Amino acid sequence: MNKIIQDQEVVKDQTVTIQDDFWGGYIRLVQNVVIPYQYEALHDRALGAEPSHAIANFEIAAGRKTGEFYGWVFQDSDVAKWLEAVGYSLSITRDPELERQADEVIDLVGEAQQEDGYLNTYFTIKEPGKRWTNLNDCHELYCAGHFIEAAVSYYEATGKRKLLDIMCRMVDHIDSVFGPEEGKMQGYDGHQEIELALVKLYRLTGEERYLKLSSFFINERGQQPNFLKEQWDNLGKINFFTGRKEDLDLKYYQSHLPVREQKVAVGHAVRAVYMYTAMADLAAITGDESLREACERLWNNITNKQMYITGGIGSTHRGEAFTFDYDLPNDSVYAETCASIGLIFFAQRMLRISPDARYADVMERALYNNVLGSMAQDGKHYFYVNPLEVWPQACSCNPEKHHVKSERQGWFGCACCPPNVARLLTSLNQYIYTVHGDTLYTNLYIGSELRTKLGGTDVAIQQQSTYPWKGIVSMKINPKEEAEFGIALRIPSWSLGMEIRVNGEALNTAENIEQGYLVIRRMWRAGDIIEVNDPMEAHRxxxxxxxxxxxxxxxxxxxxxxxxxxxxxxxxxxxxxxxxxxxxxxxxxxxxxxxxxxxxxxxxxxxxxxxxxxxxxxxxxxxxxxxxxxxxxxxxxxxxxxxxxxxxxxxxxx
Amino acid sequence: MNKIIQDQEVVKDQTVTIQDDFWGGYIRLVQNVVIPYQYEALHDRALGAEPSHAIANFEIAAGRKTGEFYGWVFQDSDVAKWLEAVGYSLSITRDPELERQADEVIDLVGEAQQEDGYLNTYFTIKEPGKRWTNLNDCHELYCAGHFIEAAVSYYEATGKRKLLDIMCRMVDHIDSVFGPEEGKMQGYDGHQEIELALVKLYRLTGEERYLKLSSFFINERGQQPNFLKEQWDNLGKINFFTGRKEDLDLKYYQSHLPVREQKVAVGHAVRAVYMYTAMADLAAITGDESLREACERLWNNITNKQMYITGGIGSTHRGEAFTFDYDLPNDSVYAETCASIGLIFFAQRMLRISPDARYADVMERALYNNVLGSMAQDGKHYFYVNPLEVWPQACSCNPEKHHVKSERQGWFGCACCPPNVARLLTSLNQYIYTVHGDTLYTNLYIGSELRTKLGGTDVAIQQQSTYPWKGIVSMKINPKEEAEFGIALRIPSWSLGMEIRVNGEALNTAENIEQGYLVIRRMWRAGDIIEVNDPMEAHRxxxxxxxxxxxxxxxxxxxxxxxxxxxxxxxxxxxxxxxxxxxxxxxxxxxxxxxxxxxxxxxxxxxxxxxxxxxxxxxxxxxxxxxxxxxxxxxxxxxxxxxxxxxxxxxxxx
Incomplete structure (x- = not known):
């Protein structure tokens, strides 16, 4: 129980505001361009984008208008991701007009919710009697998960409970359908997402049932008899998307083994890292050692054997999936943007379990390379696939490389990546620091102001950073009262020699390195200054x-x-x-x-x-x-x- | 008209018998293992092979038994390719038991032929009313082409007319259905093959209608309105193999442009080279200059820009197709065995148009590398795909490389390649020499005995070769009467310096080289000896x-x-x-x-x-x-x- 409370404090007591030349521009781009553009896209008004119909689906489900469901079976999630990003954006900058738009969308979502709490426009409009009959492909819990994340984000930004209440009703409904008890379904979603979302909801509300439900989904996955296989067989082995009879590949869904027995990252990369993220969340909160060990093994497998140097993961576009150790082709790659974002989630959760700079190194790698590279400077064009080698003619003339593009594309029908970039960049403040005990761990060097509690006192820390162009960082430490606590600075794996000074006095960086961080433990007084200087030399x-x-x-x-x-x-x-x-x-x-x-x-x-x-x-x-x-x-x-x-x-x- | 007769003489007057240490072993392997194994496979008695059902289909079509059609829509062609190889094999070695087996199969084929001459078990058994309604996918004329080739081969070996008569009736029927005349179909097959087969039938019989029909198919291809597109549309754009609505890619069928306007090799590689072979055949016979130019352009495109160093062609397994210039990935390659065999056909026909060692160089390259490498030493296992780089784990664990195998496979359900290897190796004697005017061109250095007519007299030439291990070749020239004619020796592109002697006297190989051949023109007397010696050094x-x-x-x-x-x-x-x-x-x-x-x-x-x-x-x-x-x-x-x-x-x- 102690663990749980401690872990919650870590998250709740921090506020971090980014003030950074480099990232500030990207965050403003998301606020000023991406979020408004996505709003237009959801309403089918965006120039150059395929019609989304996502809002229209909600309007039909809400009975505001008539019509057919249109779009992917998981189209609802685009609305959710937008709302989540709006929440983060409003946390950064109040914007009454944006908040009004979001409130309207939330009202619509509420109207589309069914009497029993169920929320999903596809099954409400198109297949009303078929709820929960095709968890493999139909993303019902996945969409719920994204709305839960949106509800948490929006509540934290605005204090408004409406979406939170909607999703608590939906989760209560899900809880009545799924669980270990007789009469409930011992099932889980083909696309992991709700598991990590339920942990967020639990962290916000303290409601243990949400934590238990997340654990249930994680623990049930891959157990025998296999739930996904049974549903697949019941559906005549018909793939929802292709309409054809197909063999089920349980590895694609990471349902081939119970999660604690999984040693190697397999299958659809986004599903995999979303699942590992939830596993790490649960391990952090419950102290479940076997779950932590599984996370550590899977982390090591990915980062030591299946990760591109850009932080990309997923070596093949067939199944958008991991393949096997050391198979990282540069030109027939997948390395989906969403998968790297999921890897950043996973890294963040591993950092919450224990401070280890390896996690932050990967987080930084994926963020500054694969993820950042996915977005065009106009915020309107994206790479979904992030190759490490491109020959444009091969992309157009060799069918095995059609999925690789040499220029960023407009908003897709399956617009998973752009909203994922939007929600990551607007919540980037959550990735800079972690706290363990009374030590603050600095994971990313991003200009920002932190307010937290350390050594029993309120502390404000002003970080100024010249990253990624120079290696000069300064941190002004302002405890309300003089206090002893630790400040740990990550020594990046790429660093060739970092000079660190406190109030002008050089520290011996060779000593005091713990798990890749230089830990400075001392009495801190208002105005103390840490200066970090890395020569940041280009190297091979x-x-x-x-x-x-x-x-x-x-x-x-x-x-x-x-x-x-x-x-x-x-x-x-x-x-x-x-x-x-x-x-x-x-x-x-x-x-x-x-x-x-x-x-x-x-x-x-x-x-x-x-x-x-x-x-x-x-x-x-x-x-x-x-x-x-x-x-x-x-x-x-x-x-x-x-x-x-x-x-x-x-x-x-x- | 003069051209026609000359061209026919080239082919008819030669007999070549291979007597070669290296190739003799492979030819015997085909005779002793491959042909008997294939016979068993066709009868569903081969251990380890997928059931073929090819003979059973004929038995059902012949009314000898009842049952369903089974196998690929082009399953008949396996029977045809076997008969063709049997013909070549019997030309090498009389084998009464094999001839009896073939005669029985031919009897069966005859019984399966319909009243009007039509022959195809799929449409006879399974879709009787649907003849000629799906030329894109259903291979009716393709199968007929293979039976025509078999009929020619078997007649030339045995003098037996039965299969020839069957196929002449079939061709007469086809001629009544297809043609430029009103009331006939202005169509052609999705898979080229009958075009080159009709030329063989014409060469054997002298029947001009067969030549005209071949020309018609070649000339009609790619004309507007596009025949394949019209049939596709009539079939609701449904792909026969996938059962799904698909866009038609006319390039796949080399039907995107009239053949004379095609400048770059595109689409399914086997179809392409079978078509180019027929085009070269027609150009040789009719002297059609625009057709010859198209052949030359396509030849240059393939061999200067789209050919692996092993003589493999087809850079992608999607569509088993050419991609574009200089796109020759080594590990995600296709380079199908059948395509290289087709390239050898094409080279042989180009050599008949004009002597140029470039054609023979490619023929040799494809033969000694891609084609020879496709067959295991046991004659029962084959590569269909011939990669230039293999990592076995990638073949099994990366779905983009599943088509590449690291070991030769047993006979497939779609057993196109093994019978193609069998028919090529048993007819290898047809690729060693060509004659132009009264000059004999030596294209391949393979131990053999040639009997032909040169300089007005019968000539026997005994070639002894140490290829591929040494560069020593000798040729004994035995004209019946002393006569003047030319003997041209190919200087291989890989040669670093070939020494050539006539009766012990060294020739100046730097002079007298014409299109890559050293041409020796003189009075030849019985017992004259040409000695060739190439150091055959390993080089980069x-x-x-x-x-x-x-x-x-x-x-x-x-x-x-x-x-x-x-x-x-x-x-x-x-x-x-x-x-x-x-x-x-x-x-x-x-x-x-x-x-x-x-x-x-x-x-x-x-x-x-x-x-x-x-x-x-x-x-x-x-x-x-x-x-x-x-x-x-x-x-x-x-x-x-x-x-x-x-x-x-x-x-x-x-």
Whole structure:
């Protein structure tokens, strides 16, 4: 019981307000462009977007108008994700007009709720008698989960209970349908999401039933007889989406084994990381050691064997799924934006269990590379798939690469990724710090103001950061009263030597490192200043020899940013270029590059195409020329027209 | 008219009997194992093979028994391909028991033929009213084409007319249904095959109607209004195989443009090369210059931009198709065995139009590498897909590589490739020589005896060859009477210097080279001897800089054989290995390797995995060690258990 209360405090007592040059711009982009654009899209008024019909479905379900359900079976979740992002946005900036829009949408959602608390427009409109008959494919609990997250977010921002009450009624209804008791369904959703949402609802309300229901869904998954398999068989093995008889792949749903027995990340990557997130949540709250161990194993499997250097996960678009250890092809990749966001959720929950910089390293990696790279500078175009190597002609002319795009796309019919980016960026303040005991752990270096309680007193901490372009960070510590507590600073895995000073006095960073954090424990007084300085040098990264796709290759990283080459800077084909083994890497800020960014120049070699004899194959090798190679941050790729891009480059010598 | 007669003479006056250590073994394997095994398979008696039901379908169609059609809609073609191979086999070796089996099958085929000449068990049994309603997918003319080829082969071997008569009746029926005349269908088959078969039938019979029908099919293809599109629309756009509504991709069928306007090889690779073969046939016979130009353009596109170094074609398994120029991925490849066989057909027909060693070079490349490599040493296991890089775990665990196998498979339900290999190898004698005017062109160095007419007299030529292991060839020329004619010897593209002697006297090979052949024109007397000696040194080959998949890589070739590395010889992962830029290549015959083969040893470098720090990504590069690398002929890969294989290896230095 002690655990539970402690864990809740961690979350409830913090307020963090982001004040950051780099991230502030993106957050404002979400507030000013993405959220309004999504609102228009949900109402089928967005230019260039496929019709969503999501609001219309609610209007029909609410009886406000007549018509047919249209869209994906999980279309409701787009409304929920928007509301969740609106909640976070209102927490940052009050906006009466946005709040009015949200209140109207919430009124509509309330009207669409059924007498017994059930809420889902697809089954209300299209298949009224078929509730809970196809948990594999139909996302009922998934949609509920997103509305629960929205309800928590919106309540925390506005104090308004309406959506929270709607969702508590829905959860009460779900609780009456699912559970271990006789007469209830021993089932769970094909797409995990409600599990982590119920934990959020429990954290907010303290209602134990919600925690138990989440545990039930997690514990039931993969048990025999297999619930998903039974429903599949009952449905004649017909896949809802294809309409065809198919074999069921339980790994796709992470339902092949009870969760505690799962050792390797498999199946649909988003489902997987949403589930691991809930498992970590439950392990943190209940102290369940076997669940924590499973999380640790799965975390290690992903991050040591199945993660792209950009923080992308999911090596194949077939099933948008994990494949197997060290299988990380760069050009036929999936690495869905939503999956990296889920990995960030998972990392955040692991950090709540125990402070370990490994989790924050991955969080930072996924955030600054895969996730940030998914969004165009206009906030209206997105990558769903985030490749590490692109040849545009292959994307259009080789059907095995049709899913990879060389330019960000407009809002899709299945618009999962953009709203996920919106809700992550507007809630980014939740990822900077964690507290364990009376130590504050700094996970991300993002300019912000923290107000919390440490060492028995209220503390305000002003973080100023020059990330990702420079490694200079300062933190002003302002305890209300002088107090002893710990401040832990993450030493990033990429750091080549971080200098840390307190009130001007250098600390010995070699000592006092605990799990990747430099822990400073002392009496803090108002006005104390921590200064962090990392030279943030561009450096080379190599991949594990088992990672065949990157063998004999190298990439460039500087600070949290992974770099790539683009043909617009280096000519085509990029495959002609290698980096000189002993060459210099020179970083410089380029104001003209997409609003300004640090570019890295490297000594490279280029195959002299002009002197190629002309045939497809030849005994004569084309000679190499020395060239300067220009690398740009991965997250900026594809913003200057369609061209080739490569993260991993061969290394060679002349 | 003159052209026609000349062209026919070329084919009819030659008899070539193969007497070759290397190929003789494979041909006997086909005769002793493959043909009998296939006979059992067709009768559903083959162990380990999926039931074929092909003979049973004919028995049902013939009224000998009742039952349902089973198998692919083109199942009949398996019977035809077997009969064709039997014909070639009987031409090599009389075998009364085999001939009896074939006669019985032919009797059965005759009984299954309908009153009006129509022959196809699927439509006879399963959809009697639906003849010619789905040319896109249902392969009626394709099956007829294979039976025509069988009829020609069997007649030429045995002089028996029965199957020939059956097929002439079928063709007469087809001729009554299809044609430019009003009331006939202006259509053609979705899968080209009958076009080249009709040319064979014409060559044998001299019946102009068959030539005209072939020309009609070729000329009609891709014309507007598009026949395939109209049938597709009439069928409600339903794909016969998937049962789903789909968009029609006319490129898949090479029906997107009239054939003379096609400039780039597109779509299903087997269909494409079967069509180009017929186009070249027609161009050779009719002297149609626009058709020849189209053939030349398509040939150049394939061989200069879309062909693997193994002679494989078709870069994607989706549609088993060509993709686009320089897109030749090694591990997600298709490179179907049948497609390379079709490319050999195409090359042979181009050689008949004009002597140019480029065609023969490609023929040799596809034969000794892709095609030969497809068959296991037991003759019962085959690759349908012929990759240039394999990681067995990816084949099983990454769904995008499920189509690639690391070991040869048993006879499939869709057993297209094994019978195609059988018919090619038993008719290999047709690919060694071509005659133009009174010059004999030697395209392949395969031990054999040729009897033909040159310079007005009968000539016998005994070729002895040590290929592919040594470059020594001798040819004894025995004209019945002293006569002047030309003998042209192909200088292979891989040759580093061929020494040629006539009766012991060295010729100046630098002069007298015409289109890649050394032409020896002189008075020939009985007993004259040509000796050819090529050092056949192992050498490195590089790919065009635009071929991104092979950039910064190298492969090894020796004589006609492309080499590869296998993990059984070099350890895993093969991606850790590079070849030293300046290293030696040493070739030596290894008696113990799969019946004996020349292996190549190279100086290589290997990433020292032991000293890798352990993470997925690291700033530390693992050091390189010098190692000896062992390369084996590509055609032998995968015969020693499942393991990694790679044709293209990075080149590096220490």
């Amino acid at each position: 990264i190599y991949a594990h020899p088992n990672l065949r796709a990157d063998a004999q290759k190298v990439t460039i990283q500087r600070g949290p940013l992974v770099y790539c080459l683009e043909s617009i800077d280096n000519g085509e084909p990029l495959s002609s270029i290698s980096l000189k083994e002993d060459g210099e890497l020179t970083a410089a800020f380029d104001e003209t590059l997409l609003g300004g960014a640090v570019v890295v120049e490297a000594d490279g070699l280029r195959v002299d195409q002009e002197s190629w004899s002309g045939g497809l194959y030849s005994r004569e090798k084309a000679p190499l020329q020395s060239v300067k190679v220009k690398a740009v941050p991965y997250y900026l790729w594809g913003n200057r027209g369609s061209g080739e891009m490569k993260v991993w480059i061969p290394e060679g010598s002349m | 080959i590089y790919a065009h800089p635009n071929l991104r998949a092979d950039a910064q890589k190298v492969t090894i070739q020796r004589g006609p054989l492309v080499y590869c590395l296998e993990s059984i010889d070099n350890g895993e992962p093969l991606s850790s290995i590079s070849l030293k830029e300046d290293g030696e290549l040493t070739a030596a015959f290894d008696e113990t390797l799969l019946g004996g083969a020349v292996v190549v040893e190279a100086d290589g470098l290997r990433v020292d995995q032991e000293s890798w720090s352990g993470g997925l990504y690291s700033r530390e590069k693992a050091p390189l060690q010098s190692v000896k690398v062992k390369a084996v002929p590509y055609y032998l890969w995968g015969n020693r258990g499942s393991g990694e294989m790679k044709v293209w290896i990075p080149e590096g230095s220490m």
